[in-house]
Amino acid sequence: MHFKGKGHKVGDHIDTDAIIPARYLVTTDPEELGRNCMSGLEEGWVSRVSRGDILLGGKNFGCGSSREHAPIAILGAGIPVVIAHSFARIFYRNGFNMGLILMEVGDEIKKLGDGDELEVKALEGKIINHTTGDTVDSLPVPEFMADILAKGGLINYVRERVA
Amino acid sequence: MGKNLAEKILQKHSPEEVKKPGQIIPCRVSLVLANDITAPLAVDSFRKMQAPRVFDADKIALVCDHFTPNKDIASAEQVQKVRLFAREMNITHYYEGGNVGVEHALLPELGLVGPGDVVVGADSHTCTYGGLGAFATGMGSTDIAAAMALGETWFKIPETIRVNMNGSLDEFPTSKDLILNLIGRIKVDGALYRALEFAGETLAELDAEARMTMANMAIEAGGKAGLFPVDQVTLDYCREHGRLGDDFLEPDQQAGYCMQVDMQVSGMPPQVACPHLPDKVAGVDDLQEIKVDQVVLGSCTNGRISDLRQAAQILKDRKVDKNVRLIVLPATPKIFAQALEEGLLEIFLKAGGIIGPPTCGPCLGGHMGILASGETCLATTNRNFKGRMGSLESKVYLGSPYVAAATAIAGRIIHPARV
Numbered sequence: 304m305h306f307k308g309k310g311h312k313v314g315d316h317i318d319t320d321a322i323i324p325a326r327y328l329v330t331t332d333p334e335e336l337g338r339n340c341m342s343g344l345e346e347g348w349v350s351r352v353s354r355g356d357i358l359l360g361g362k363n364f365g366c367g368s369s370r371e372h373a374p375i376a377i378l379g380a381g382i383p384v385v386i387a388h389s390f391a392r393i394f395y396r397n398g399f400n401m402g403l404i405l406m407e408v409g410d411e412i413k414k415l416g417d418g419d420e421l422e423v424k425a426l427e428g429k430i431i432n433h434t435t436g437d438t439v440d441s442l443p444v445p446e447f448m449a450d451i452l453a454k455g456g457l458i459n460y461v462r463e464r465v466a
Numbered sequence: 467m468g469k470n471l472a473e474k475i476l477q478k479h480s481p482e483e484v485k486k487p488g489q490i491i492p493c494r495v496s497l498v499l500a501n502d503i504t505a506p507l508a509v510d511s512f513r514k515m516q517a518p519r520v521f522d523a524d525k526i527a528l529v530c531d532h533f534t535p536n537k538d539i540a541s542a543e544q545v546q547k548v549r550l551f552a553r554e555m556n557i558t559h560y561y562e563g564g565n566v567g568v569e570h571a572l573l574p575e576l577g578l579v580g581p582g583d584v585v586v587g588a589d590s591h592t593c594t595y596g597g598l599g600a601f602a603t604g605m606g607s608t609d610i611a612a613a614m615a616l617g618e619t620w621f622k623i624p625e626t627i628r629v630n631m632n633g634s635l636d637e638f639p640t641s642k643d644l645i646l647n648l649i650g651r652i653k654v655d656g657a658l659y660r661a662l663e664f665a666g667e668t669l670a671e672l673d674a675e676a677r678m679t680m681a682n683m684a685i686e687a688g689g690k691a692g693l694f695p696v697d698q699v700t701l702d703y704c705r706e707h708g709r710l711g712d713d714f715l716e717p718d719q720q721a722g723y724c725m726q727v728d729m730q731v732s733g734m735p736p737q738v739a740c741p742h743l744p745d746k747v748a749g750v751d752d753l754q755e756i757k758v759d760q761v762v763l764g765s766c767t768n769g770r771i772s773d774l775r776q777a778a779q780i781l782k783d784r785k786v787d788k789n790v791r792l793i794v795l796p797a798t799p800k801i802f803a804q805a806l807e808e809g810l811l812e813i814f815l816k817a818g819g820i821i822g823p824p825t826c827g828p829c830l831g832g833h834m835g836i837l838a839s840g841e842t843c844l845a846t847t848n849r850n851f852k853g854r855m856g857s858l859e860s861k862v863y864l865g866s867p868y869v870a871a872a873t874a875i876a877g878r879i880i881h882p883a884r885v
Binding site: 316318320321324325326328329330331343344345346362363366367368369370371372374375389391392393396397400401445446447457458460461462464465466 | 490503504506507510511514515516517518532533538540541544587588589590592604605606607608609611612615616620622654655658659688690743830831832849851852853854858
């Protein structure tokens with residue numbers, strides 16, 4: 304739950320077709336989806352990402368379709384955390400279910416720039432920008448969702464219930 | 467305090483007392499839906515959950531409508547995976563071949579969704595059923611797998627925006643124009659985490675199909691649901707489609723809303739959403755001359771019989787511009803048959819249109835009408851994100867069936883009264 308990496312900034316209203324275009328939805332393989340992450344924004348976008356880097360979104364990140372392939376593609380690209388002004392509702396749920404860390408920070412997103420070296424303490428909701436020296440706090444995760452996370456995610460939660 | 471529509475419906479399905487927005491409740495589901503793109507992931511998650519069987523084989527719908535008829539080997543194998551799962555679990559409502567239609571047109575037609583239901587679907591346009599007074603919303607595949615196993619899910623009670631529509635629609639504007647206008651006003655995140663509830667005197671002019679078109683695009687404003695009250699129009703539609711036993715549903719007098727939006731619909735011109743977001747909306751006459759290479763008539767938004775009738779009214783005895791491909795996709799086999807019987811397909815064919823099978827196809831850039839770099843399309847679909855229908859260098863405009871038909875004839879985006 305402790306991450307360090309370079310921030311990669313994208314704009315407002317990044318939709319799921321930008322994150323992973325529909326033509327790649329003929330597979331559910333994380334590696335393959337990861338290779339095409341953000342190719343609906345720019346072909347070859349993912350080549351700038353090193354494993355452990357952090358995605359910085361604007362408003363309404365992940366709007367559009369319900370495809371769970373979107374958080375899987377981001378994870379498959381080696382990105383463990385997305386920090387954004389705000390998230391679209393379905394994407395937010397999907398991210399948690401897939402184990403992608405999502406941090407909502409509102410206007411504070413302005414303190415995190417493209418290429419900045421970032422450190423994320425997910426459980427504490429703290430983001431440290433080592434390039435600028437700024438610190439950003441994320442909004443707390445709803446209690447119920449934190450519970451599901453603590454149980455090891457939705458899959459484990461259901462597995463316990465049906466056992 | 468009284469309850470709005472979302473709170474009333476959720477209360478009916480939850481053991482906990484619904485008190486206020488933001489509260490998280492467990493909720494029984496009436497129907498669980500997935501398609502050929504999202505079901506394979508749901509099947510994977512379902513296996514990992516080690517659930518021995520689905521909660522109710524009659525309350526799950528698996529609709530293979532996105533890349534079907536299978537566009538390539540990979541999509542055929544995805545459908546195969548869904549088919550095998552459906553057989554193993556004895557799923558009653560599995561649709562793939564000659565019985566498949568675009569999911570959100572198909573399920574209402576089969577009477578599988580209706581007033582007071584809670585429907586969750588691994589497809590963002592599941593909100594369509596709000597047109598019939600169901601609390602229906604999209605989720606990801608793993609949430610859907612959980613609902614398939616448990617027959618329940620969890621919801622945060624959304625705040626509700628009440629949309630009051632007053633006045634009377636002119637000749638050519640439709641419910642598509644109303645929802646585009648609303649999205650243009652409140653923007654693509656205007657209803658984020660919220661429900662939309664439609665009200666006002668204009669409701670009386672909107673039939674059930676028109677209401678589903680509006681509810682369908684609630685997600686384009688970020689909405690969790692788009693809800694219509696249940697009146698005689700709804701009940702007649704349900705009865706016609708074999709669903710009995712429903713009752714009227716209205717919000718309480720003192721219900722709580724986070725916001726009210728008033729729309730005066732009289733005099734509103736047909737609306738068009740410009741690239742690359744559904745909220746970049748303008749009146750059709752306010753656009754500069756925009757030439758198009760393709761027009762798509764279909765989808766879960768506007769592929770129903772009333773939509774085809776509207777387009778045919780404009781296209782009758784006319785020709786599609788020689789530089790335009792008009793692609794018509796009736797949303798279900800029943801709509802296809804009805805369009806054939808009513809002579810609509812003949813009108814499209816004689817005009818030079820291409821008629822394809824029921825499929826989501828081009829709407830999401832899947833197949834059957836992909837755009838090349840530099841091409842422009844006007845579609846009756848719901849999203850015009852960059853690259854949505856093909857090349858990242860292509861453009862999609864969104865409009866009503868009337869505007870689509872007129873545009874196909876003129877070769878440029880045009881008011882239906884001007885062709």
